[in-house]
Amino acid sequence: MEQLRSELALVLGEPVSRVECISQQPYASLYTLYDDSGHSLPLVAKYFSMKGVASQEAHKLSMLAREGKVRVPAVYGLVISQQPPQHEVLLIERIGGVAVEAPTRSPDRWQQLCEQIVEGILCWHRIDSHGLVGTVDSTQHNRWPAWYGQRIEVLWATLNYLKPPALSMDDLSVLFRSRQYQARLFAGFDDPCVLVHGNLLLSSMIKEAWGDQLLAMVNPGTVLWAPREFDLYPLCECGVGDDILREYLRRAPVAEGFVARRWLYILWEEIARLIHTRQFDRQRFTMASRSLLPWLS
Numbered sequence: 001m002e003q004l005r006s007e008l009a010l011v012l013g014e015p016v017s018r019v020e021c022i023s024q025q026p027y028a029s030l031y032t033l034y035d036d037s038g039h040s041l042p043l044v045a046k047y048f049s050m051k052g053v054a055s056q057e058a059h060k061l062s063m064l065a066r067e068g069k070v071r072v073p074a075v076y077g078l079v080i081s082q083q084p085p086q087h088e089v090l091l092i093e094r095i096g097g098v099a100v101e102a103p104t105r106s107p108d109r110w111q112q113l114c115e116q117i118v119e120g121i122l123c124w125h126r127i128d129s130h131g132l133v134g135t136v137d138s139t140q141h142n143r144w145p146a147w148y149g150q151r152i153e154v155l156w157a158t159l160n161y162l163k164p165p166a167l168s169m170d171d172l173s174v175l176f177r178s179r180q181y182q183a184r185l186f187a188g189f190d191d192p193c194v195l196v197h198g199n200l201l202l203s204s205m206i207k208e209a210w211g212d213q214l215l216a217m218v219n220p221g222t223v224l225w226a227p228r229e230f231d232l233y234p235l236c237e238c239g240v241g242d243d244i245l246r247e248y249l250r251r252a253p254v255a256e257g258f259v260a261r262r263w264l265y266i267l268w269e270e271i272a273r274l275i276h277t278r279q280f281d282r283q284r285f286t287m288a289s290r291s292l293l294p295w296l297s
Contacts, residue, residue: 003083008033008045011079011091019045025219027053027277032094043076046090050276053222054078054088056136060198060220061092067127067195070120071095071216097215101202101240109212114247116214117205121231122252127195129225136224144193144227145186152179155271166280174289175271177296178264185260185295189227196231198223202240229254233262237284263292 001019009016015036023030028048033041048054058075065072079089100117104110132139133147140147156179159167167175178185197204198221206215223230232248235241266288274280 004031004045004047004089007079007081007083008089008091011077012041016041040094042094043091044094046092048088048090049085051086051088052137054080054090056222057220058090059136060222060224063195063224064124064197064217064220068120068123070123070214072220073216073218095206095216095218096209097206098209099203100205100207100214102207102209104212105210110243111247113207113212113214114244117244118248118251120214120217121197121200121248124195124197125228125231125252129193129195131193132225133193134225135222137222139225144191144230145183145189148186149182151272152182152268155268155275158275159271162275164274164280166274166282171285171289174293174296175267178267178292181296182264185257185264187257189255189257191227191229191255193225193227196223196226196228197221198226198231200231200234227254228252229258229261230265232258233265236262237266237287260292260295263288263295267292 005016005019016033017036017038018034019031021029022032027050028046031045031047033043033045035041055078058078061072061075073095074093076091079091081087100113104113131141133142133144134140156175197217199219204219205217207213208215232245235245266284270281270285270288
């Protein structure tokens with residue numbers, strides 16, 4: 001903590017009296033900065049322990065800001081430290097408010113908020129990729145089923161090499177069967193790839209604490225170009241997200257195959273999280289496994 005404080009004071013060219021951790025994710029931690037008078041600075045520092053992720057997020061945020069109407073945090077700078085442990089720090093705008101999962105003051109306000117969120121997502125989803133698919137640091141001209149199939153194969157090979165103890169033989173069996181049935185799950189798929197946020201969790205959507213108006217969307221994922229359904233699958237995991245998803249599908253329906261593929265996405269993205277961060281949500285993985293099983297027979 002002291003090392004981070006001194007590094008940021010040097011970069012900013014002004015004293016930083018203390019840094020306070022306000023959020024921890026598997027791959028990053030968010031810190032509020034305070035000046036000598038104890039006042040918080042109008043920016044926050046996002047600390048990344050994985051090399052290259054900070055620059056990817058900076059690029060993604062600039063893309064989302066340029067192409068959309070929803071506010072995203074402005075990027076002020078990128079610090080690449082050579083001090084051990086090696087890390088990167090992204091200096092971004094500090095945005096107040098609360099996550100949208102906090103209850104609204106009335107049902108009408110919640111409906112209005114859902115509409116604002118959906119309109120913001122649709123602005124990004126109207127940006128066509130012109131045949132590109134993939135992550136910020138690795139895009140290619142390809143079809144989504146083929147690209148996601150490659151992603152699954154890489155994750156599967158890495159899984160067999162690491163052999164994480166968190167996974168049982170039953171877990172591996174479901175993963176193996178999902179690989180076998182992948183072509184069937186994507187049969188007839190023809191949705192184009194668009195600009196996606198890539199991490200549409202409720203905690204990534206910020207609203208006013210009292211006015212219940214959408215303020216911003218934060219913490220984007222690394223996937224840049226993907227079909228709309230890949231952006232929607234995180235909304236399937238909780239009751240509040242269902243309302244947002246329902247409003248989205250009312251305005252812009254997706255293919256019926258999404259009913260099954262959403263569980264495939266949750267299953268393998270949880271595996272990606274396990275491999276890259278050593279974090280594993282057993283409850284989430286089990287829910288996706290059980291929900292996908294009817295399509296694997």
